[in-house]
Amino acid sequence: MMVTITDLSVRRGDFSFGPLDLSISNEVFCVLGPSGSGKSTLLSILAGIVEPDRGEILIGGESVRGRPPETRSTGLVFQDGALFPHLTARENVEYAAEDPDYVRKLTRLLAVDEVLDRRPAMLSGGERQRVALARTLAAGPDVLLLDEPLSSLDEPIRRRLRDDLHRLFATLDVPVVYVTHDQRTATALADRLGILRDGRLEQVDTPTSVLERPNSRFVAEFTGNENVFEVGLETGRCGRVARLGDALLRVTAEGDSIERLLAGVDGSTATVCAHPSRITVLERSDGSVDAVRSVDSEESGRDLRMSADESSFRIPVTIERWLHEGDTYRVFVQVDGGPELTATMSRRTFDRLELARGDERTVSIQTESMHVLDPPTSSRT
Amino acid sequence: MFPTRSSTESVSDRFDWLSVTLLLGGVLLCYYVVPLASLLFARSPHAIAGQLADPAVASAATTSLVTATASAAVATIFGLPLAYWLASADGRTETLVTAVVVLPLVLPPIVSGMVLLTLVGPETFLGEIAAANGVALTRSLVGVVLAQTFVASPFVVVTAKAAFEGVDSNLQYASRSLGKDRLTTLRRITLPLAWPGILAGITLAFARSIGEFGATVMLAYYPRTMPVQIWVSFSTRGLENAFPIAVILVGIAVAALVILTTLGRNPLAS
Numbered sequence: 001m002m003v004t005i006t007d008l009s010v011r012r013g014d015f016s017f018g019p020l021d022l023s024i025s026n027e028v029f030c031v032l033g034p035s036g037s038g039k040s041t042l043l044s045i046l047a048g049i050v051e052p053d054r055g056e057i058l059i060g061g062e063s064v065r066g067r068p069p070e071t072r073s074t075g076l077v078f079q080d081g082a083l084f085p086h087l088t089a090r091e092n093v094e095y096a097a098e099d100p101d102y103v104r105k106l107t108r109l110l111a112v113d114e115v116l117d118r119r120p121a122m123l124s125g126g127e128r129q130r131v132a133l134a135r136t137l138a139a140g141p142d143v144l145l146l147d148e149p150l151s152s153l154d155e156p157i158r159r160r161l162r163d164d165l166h167r168l169f170a171t172l173d174v175p176v177v178y179v180t181h182d183q184r185t186a187t188a189l190a191d192r193l194g195i196l197r198d199g200r201l202e203q204v205d206t207p208t209s210v211l212e213r214p215n216s217r218f219v220a221e222f223t224g225n226e227n228v229f230e231v232g233l234e235t236g237r238c239g240r241v242a243r244l245g246d247a248l249l250r251v252t253a254e255g256d257s258i259e260r261l262l263a264g265v266d267g268s269t270a271t272v273c274a275h276p277s278r279i280t281v282l283e284r285s286d287g288s289v290d291a292v293r294s295v296d297s298e299e300s301g302r303d304l305r306m307s308a309d310e311s312s313f314r315i316p317v318t319i320e321r322w323l324h325e326g327d328t329y330r331v332f333v334q335v336d337g338g339p340e341l342t343a344t345m346s347r348r349t350f351d352r353l354e355l356a357r358g359d360e361r362t363v364s365i366q367t368e369s370m371h372v373l374d375p376p377t378s379s380r381t
Numbered sequence: 382m383f384p385t386r387s388s389t390e391s392v393s394d395r396f397d398w399l400s401v402t403l404l405l406g407g408v409l410l411c412y413y414v415v416p417l418a419s420l421l422f423a424r425s426p427h428a429i430a431g432q433l434a435d436p437a438v439a440s441a442a443t444t445s446l447v448t449a450t451a452s453a454a455v456a457t458i459f460g461l462p463l464a465y466w467l468a469s470a471d472g473r474t475e476t477l478v479t480a481v482v483v484l485p486l487v488l489p490p491i492v493s494g495m496v497l498l499t500l501v502g503p504e505t506f507l508g509e510i511a512a513a514n515g516v517a518l519t520r521s522l523v524g525v526v527l528a529q530t531f532v533a534s535p536f537v538v539v540t541a542k543a544a545f546e547g548v549d550s551n552l553q554y555a556s557r558s559l560g561k562d563r564l565t566t567l568r569r570i571t572l573p574l575a576w577p578g579i580l581a582g583i584t585l586a587f588a589r590s591i592g593e594f595g596a597t598v599m600l601a602y603y604p605r606t607m608p609v610q611i612w613v614s615f616s617t618r619g620l621e622n623a624f625p626i627a628v629i630l631v632g633i634a635v636a637a638l639v640i641l642t643t644l645g646r647n648p649l650a651s
Contacts, residue, residue, distance in 0.1 A: 049554050069557040082555040086573050095569070096559040139559045 008055030075141030245338020494599025524601030544578020
């Protein structure tokens, strides 16, 4: 089954959605975007709740434009489940499919067979969403649409249900469109990710590509890549160098050097991002920490350091603070003479590094992990 | 140093606003209950039973019950679709139609009766056609029902509209995305959830019909309903003779409220 969206747009008051072109096959397509970006509008249009002003929607090659929701076979799971409050969980599922065997199979699959005789008000948030999912699947939709079904759940329940959804989606053979503002959920579940901003898709790609090679500052920052910084390009006694704060990296034509990253850059700065997981805080005892010191720069009076290895930036930093985020640590470092960067690391790595606030350390960013965002400016001085 | 509160704030905080609201509300509640209690307890059950034996009173009670039931039914049959449409419509048309629906509520009942006479009176086009087919639109049970429906049906429309609007639209969309058409969704989701509100509207319409006097007396003095009978007793035999019938009317109204409220229990209550 294939969902094909062509030149889709709708305008409601001040909000404008589209134009949008998209094809979704039997995959999990997550739409990630902030509040008001049009995520729910997209689902409403696909489900037939909102009629677009322009464009075409084909499901399985057949146009559904203008058709009412009940004839589209697009199962929609709402943010709050939208369970019918006057019916029990069982009656909710049976509302969509009357075959008791099928209902039993689905409710067992979604682990709600123990709560079927309860009204929705007596179900927990997670149970409500599982029943809602069972109800939607019971109708046998050709396309499954999910509108932030985990957003109202507590973290442990959310994590468990996310795992179950991941397992469930692998068994489905229909297009799944899942909208969320939660980057973790989106990257965990998606085969492909679409970043929506102001009603337009900013980037569509695999989660890894979106995370590591965002095509705009917005995408980078919204997907948790807060390391967006300017890299200066200078030419001095050492030849052409890239500069981040007080760190320099020689631009050579060899291997994975920054030359490849900045190919075509003929100006003086480029906006670059590096995912926090790709920034490594080095141990004090690491022999490669020490870069070549005191190289020439057009800016006098600063103690600059040239990275010894052209394939990675070695940047002197000061440890500012860190956040313990359950299984990972988020460490904020201040680049000497430059921006603040963030590095994420496992608890084991964090313990091994024995970091302290105010520590002067070195971080390493592989040039292959850096990604140029906006087109570099020319002759910006 | 924490900021200190001004003396005005302290006084207003100490002032028990809840007690004031209870006091004001309590006075109004007494204003409802005390006259009713006075009416009920000041008359002997013997006098009331005696009045019930009066054929004119018994006939008026029957007429009122039959016509109020018919009026509530007519108001429901015609009012629910209108309420459903108004609940799902929006914009200026909806506002305009709602204003038209509410109009009979704000018109003096006697004026409503006059308005109706211009439409269904004996000399009118409709009145003559109906009479030619053996149906009298005035001075008949039909006339009573017409008058009661005119003044009571807005209660069904307005209350049911609010009840339909109170049903989460996502529930209706969820039903339709499960393959159920609009009618099935209305029957199995919207109506059950809106039912308490709808029943409240029907109850109000019934109660309003039972007590309707102004429009009814203009359109159908005969057959007499209880309010008309009270007026006749009062004007011909004095207040004392009208009281027992009023007690019966109050009894019917209270019983109707109790029965319909019991039937219309919230479907979400387990």
